[in-house]
């Protein structure tokens with residue numbers, strides 16, 4: 270058998286290499302998970318409590334789209350109650366195996382209706398985005414996500430949108446761009462929406478970190494604004510990070526359509542694809558999310574948990590900035606788990622070889638993986654590299 274050359278997934282390869290590193294003082298700033306300051310994996314208290322209390326006494330199949338209450342609560346979370354009510358009739362919904370599967374389902378859906386799709390994606394972005402859209406035969410158009418001054422490159426994005434009016438656009442929702450932690454602000458989102466409205470562009474928002482930028486309402490400004498402007502907008506939601514459900518693969522895809530009839534057809538297409546690929550959604554995470562979001566008390570508590578996690582991430586980022594002698598002040602604007610250090614490949618290998626500090630080859634650091642105790646050590650090690 271002749272096998273094709275396989276490009277290994279860097280994030281999981283690095284995770285395995287980190288785990289087999291025998292040095293006690295090793296620090297993992299690679300894969301995007303949040304660890305407690307003890308360095309151990311973390312489950313949000315409200316999620317843990319809900320999971321422990323749930324009585325799983327029905328292991329039967331879910332409907333093909335997933336649990337309807339889970340889908341409704343998720344759409345309401347992203348859109349707010351009134352926008353949800355106004356648009357519910359036009360939104361096709363599908364429960365998915367995490368956020369990645371939601372993107373996959375969207376790409377397959379688009380291929381059903383558009384044989385030669387083009388998509389605009391930030392450079393850099395989460396590596397899986399590129400692999401996924403290339404796999405499905407999309408022409409991928411990239412725009413440089415930041416300027417030389419390490420600010421969001423609004424001008425470059427606008428130019429690409431205007432040049433490619435027929436292209437779909439993938440945005441990472443909220444302020445938490447992976448890998449940079451830099452994304453448009455609200456005024457910029459408004460201008461981007463104006464362009465897409467005029468050019469009749471269709472948008473996909475990937476929400477892998479909803480609530481981990483500032484808070485749920487502020488992070489969902491862009492999706493609410495685009496849907497409010499009646500721009501054809503889809504959104505993928507993942508609960509891996511904001512409910513710490515990583516291995517339970519809980520997510521959903523929503524596609525807004527022009528009529529209730531189109532919505533019904535789109536849901537059939539999604540169900541059909543989902544049946545082929547996964548057969549049926551995974552219930553464990555959907556039940557936890559549904560239970561939390563359907564209860565005011567639990568969802569208020571979950572939002573408090575999120576705000577603690579967020580405050581801790583901001584504290585870690587703040588210590589890093591303070592301890593690195595003004596070299597990384599641009600990180601002050603970043604939100605979410607990540608930031609980019611703009612180190613050379615040689616500097617990144619040196620961090621790993623000399624100091625046992627792991628970050629991705631695109632220079633992404635995950636503040637979620639580095640405890641308060643270790644973050645100053647990382648800053649000091651970075652300063653010892655020859656920075657320009």
Ligand code: LMR
Pocket residue numbers: 280299300301302395447477
């Ligand atoms: C990451 O970017 O590190 C996370 O989103 C984990 C993943 O699935 O890649």
